Amino acid sequence: MISLSHTFSQKQATFIVIGLIFVSFWIAVLGEWFSLHTPTQGSWEIAFIEPQDDTSLDFCIFNASKKNIFSYTIIQESSVVEKGEIEVDFNEKKEIFFEEKKFFEKGGEGIYRIEIEDASGKRRDIYRYVML
Amino acid sequence: MLSFILNNTIFFAIGAVVMVIPGVVIMYFLDKKRETSFLEYGIFAIGVSFSLALFQAIFLDVLGIAINILSLSILYGIWVSIFVFLIRKKTFFQKKETRSLSLIFILIFALLLLLKGMYFSQNAIPISTDLGHHMYWSNFIVEKGELPQYQEKEILMAPSDSQAHIISQPFGISDLIEGEHIVFAFIALLSQVSLISSAPLFLLFFIHIVTALGVYAFTRRIFTPSPWREKIALGAFVVFGFLFGIDSPQMRYIIGGVVGNTFGSFFIVSIFLGLFVAVVKKNPRFMALSLFFMLTLAYTHHLSMLLFGLSLLGVGLLLFVIEGKYFWREILPLLYSRYVLGVLLFGLITFFFLWTPAYILNSGVETIVADSEQKAEHSGITLQEYMQVLGSERVLFGLFGFLLMVGILLRGKISKMKKQKEIEPFLSHILLVGWFFPLGGIVFFPEIFHISLPTIRIANYTIIPLCISASFFFFWLVDHLVKQSHNKGILIGTLSLLVIIFLSIGWKDNVSFFEKKxxxxxxxxxxxxxxxxxxxxxxxxxxxxxxxxxxxxxxxxxxxxxxxxxxxxxxxxxxxxxxxxxxxxxxxxxxxxxxxxxxxxxxxxxxxxxxxxxxxxxxxxxxxxxxxxxxxxxxxxxxxxxxxxxx
Missing domain, CATH: 3.40.50 (Rossmann fold)
Incomplete structure (x- = not known):
């Protein structure tokens, strides 16, 4: 039986030490991969596609939680000018474009708020002052 | 998944090319007689590779050649070609097979990797502030193809309400150095892996593992005359790498992106190891190698360099006090060699004429040595705080170990050494005590040294000599208990209790850090x-x-x-x-x-x-x-x- 004081040759030791480091690195890499590919509850973001363009309401959703159906509502002052739903997969970025004129005619200049709700009822909003 | 595996394979392969291969080539010529062990060889090779990356970058920049994938591919293509040529020669591995690492070492190493690897895989994410700061400069090299002039802009407040606040012109920053950034940039350029990823953390993790191996190799080397050397080395390996192996300054520093300290610790061990090998083997090539590493350290982390300098001074003074003749007789001739003088000349020209670090140009050291604004965290810590920072058992055993070594040295000075004219069995004690005491002095009494630095950071630099000393004391205690105990049952019980307490506290500390991702x-x-x-x-x-x-x-x-x-x-x-x-x-x-x-x-x-x-x-x-x-x-x-x- 091999004893704890058994020693390896230099060649064997080289391969064992390098091998152990290599294996531990790959374990860490796989751990990282699984973490990156595991959805996180409530991890999603919304943003205006063009933050510097105050005439546009186009927005995007990035979803890092499970595949989700997001409902969105565009509100100008207190009136709803647009509603819709969109399905976004895990780790997917989806862009939603509008033909602005459609609801600018309904609402005109002012604060436009885009409210988003995910399937679990979690809500977030972005808003901007639209100058025509 | 496939591209993820492929990218990581490329990253690891390029990491090996940059961090290992040039050093192996140089070590092949430097250590032709194979006076180093397999681990020492590897540690020196990694240090040399790191240093070569640094100086290659400096020379490329000085010559006006862009640091990009083309220039680096040519350089590393040459290194790989020489490596392949050498490895095909049958003499690459020693003909005469010598036994090197034991199974118990391999088991401890595997456990250490498992512990640290598990923590690493949970936390290897690019979110630490320090690493973000450092990666800006590495990314600068990647994007611009040149070494950075460390500068930044800031907001300047208007002197009166009628004037406007403005953004300043760039001005120099003193606390950043090339060595902290070049290897990251090289690997990123050659592997095309983004620095905004966990890749930089893998490099730090690698250096940390190599440092732990360095502690083992170093301890084994300095306790060579002792029959307990393997046990003390294994003990130091466990105490340094395994117990409290997650807490700062270990894995928490790696995840926290504390680049300078991580690289600094590696080089400090490598330098002391090189110096020791040079002295005991009477080989000036290793003296030159240590000097080369000192130069690299000076280009990598000025705090580490400063603290290393103080430790080296401590070792030198202690050696003088114990046996001054040894220095003149054994060490001085090593300094008068073409290798040492060559490296010294190279260092002086590079440091003062080709590329002077920003902390010299911007007087960064003066700020450290005489900071007018004394901050609370710079004012020293108590022994209790010190024990809390570094682990109570480790500190207790370590301090007892130092006291024991001082006692042995004093006894040796009075009697043994005078008679035998033989100091080498005591060199390990001189080295460890001389390394630790200047740092301990700054930790507990910083005002005496006029050094304004966060005390906890300096305390972390004492960890390596402390761990070795703790292991030394532990086995001294075991030795004495074995010799003086007549009841084997009580002896085994006492030793088992000691080991269990030591391991359980260190392990409990590790477990407490496994937290939310x-x-x-x-x-x-x-x-x-x-x-x-x-x-x-x-x-x-x-x-x-x-x-x-x-x-x-x-x-x-x-x-x-x-x-x-x-x-x-x-x-x-x-x-x-x-x-x-x-x-x-x-x-x-x-x-x-x-x-x-x-x-x-x-x-x-x-x-x-x-x-x-x-x-x-x-x-x-x-x-x-x-x-x-x-x-x-x-x-x-x-x-x-x-x-x-x-x-």
């Missing part, structure tokens, strides 16, 4: 930062972020690459009260009091348009302020845009 937080930060960079990198409008409530905010600057200090940020509040620290208040006012006239002036004068902040902590005051709109929001973070009024 921060991947979601990191992903959110990087997505927001990417969005900011995509839309504002080239913008004339100014962007700011809140460093207080955004974890890892320093990474945002990598998406802009406009200046080390850009986007400007609200710093921790105490920094605005320090005389020598934050001298502007705009970054404070725009986040803390955005409705005030002072903040309004900052927005207007500096053209501030976008603010990145923590929605949960600071969102309310911006939501309720009509001058802001929200253009981006996530789980925690948001971007608010200032409405610029048309006047």
């Amino acid at each position: 921060g991947y979601a937080q990191a992903r959110e930060l990087h997505r927001m930062a990417s969005y900011m960079g995509e839309h504002y990198r080239e913008s004339e409008k100014t962007v700011m972020y809140d460093h207080i409530n955004i974890t890892g905010g320093s990474w945002i600057k990598l998406y802009f690459m406009r200046d080390y200090n850009y986007p400007f940020y609200r710093a921790h509040l105490f920094r605005y009260d320090r005389i020598s620290d934050k001298q502007e208040r705009c970054t404070l006012d725009v986040f803390t009091y955005p409705e005030t006239p002072e903040a309004e002036k900052c927005f207007k004068d500096l053209g501030v348009e976008l603010l990145a902040l923590n929605e949960v902590k600071d969102g309310k005051k911006f939501r309720e302020n009509d001058n802001f709109v929200k253009v981006y929001t996530g789980n925690e973070l948001s971007l608010y845009k200032k409405i610029i009024s048309e006047e």
Whole structure:
């Protein structure tokens, strides 16, 4: 039986030490991969596609939680000018474009708020002052 | 998945090419007689590779050659070709097979890797502030193809209300050095892996593992005359790498991106190891190698260099006191060699004429040695705090070990050494005591040394001699108990209890750090930062972020690459009260009091348009302020845009 004081040759030791480091690195890499590919509850973001363009309401959703159906509502002052739903997969970025004129005619200049709700009822909003 | 595996394979292969292969080639010629063990050889090879990356970058820059994938491919292509040529020779591995590592060592090493690897895989995320700062400069090299002049801009407050706040011209930063950034840039350039990833952390993790191996190899080497050498070395390996192996300054420093300390610790062990090998083997080549590593350390981390210098001074003085003749007889001849003088000449020319580090140009050392503003965390710590920082059992055993070594040296000086004229069995004690005591002095009595540095950081530098000393004391105790005990049952019981207490406390400390993963937080930060960079990198409008409530905010600057200090940020509040620290208040006012006239002036004068902040902590005051709109929001973070009024 091999004893704890058994020693390896230099060649064997080289391969064992390098091998152990290599294996531990790959374990860490796989751990990282699984973490990156595991959805996180409530991890999603919304943003205006063009933050510097105050005439546009186009927005995007990035979803890092499970595949989700997001409902969105565009509100100008207190009136709803647009509603819709969109399905976004895990780790997917989806862009939603509008033909602005459609609801600018309904609402005109002012604060436009885009409210988003995910399937679990979690809500977030972005808003901007639209100058025509 | 396949591309993920492929990218990582390329990254590891390139990492090996940069961090190992050039050093193996040089060591082949340097250590032709194979006077080093397999581990020592590997440790020196990694140190040499790191150093060569640094000096290659300096020479490329001085010669006006771009540091890019082409120039590096040619350089490393040459190194790999020589390596392949050498490895094909049958003499590469020693013909005469010598036994090297034991099975028990391999088992401890495997356990150490398992422990650290598990923690690493949970936390290897690019979110630490320090690493973000460092990666800005590595990314600078990647993007610009040249070494950086360490500079930053800052906000200058208007002297009167009628004048405008402005952004300054770039000015020098003294506490950053090339060595901390070059290897990251080289690996990123050659592997094409983004630095905004866990890749830099893998490199730090690798260096940390090699440092732990270095502690084992070093201990084994310095205790060569002792019959307990293998046991003391294994003990030091366990105490350093395994017990308290997650807490600072170990894995928590790796995950925290503490680059300078990690590299510094590696080089300090390598230098002492090289010096010891040079002295006992009477081989000036290793003296030259140590000098070369000292030069690298001077280009890598000035704090480590300063503390190493003090330790070396401590060792030298102790050697003089114990047996001064040994220095003249054995060490001085090693210094008068063409290898040492060659490295010295190379170092002097490079350091003073080719590429002088920023801390010399900007008087960074003077700031450390005589800082007029004494900070609370710079004023020394008590023994109790020290034990808390480094692990109580480790400190207790380590300190007893040092006392024991001092006792042995004193006894030896009075009797044994005079008779035998033989000092080498005591060199290990001289080295460890001389290494530790100057650092211990600064930790407990910094005012005597006039050094203004965070005491805890210096305390972390004592960990290596302390661990070796703890192991030495442990086995001395075991030896004495074995010799003096007549009842084997009581002896085995006492020893088992001692080992169990030691292991369980160290292990409990490790377990306490396995905490919640921060991947979601990191992903959110990087997505927001990417969005900011995509839309504002080239913008004339100014962007700011809140460093207080955004974890890892320093990474945002990598998406802009406009200046080390850009986007400007609200710093921790105490920094605005320090005389020598934050001298502007705009970054404070725009986040803390955005409705005030002072903040309004900052927005207007500096053209501030976008603010990145923590929605949960600071969102309310911006939501309720009509001058802001929200253009981006996530789980925690948001971007608010200032409405610029048309006047």
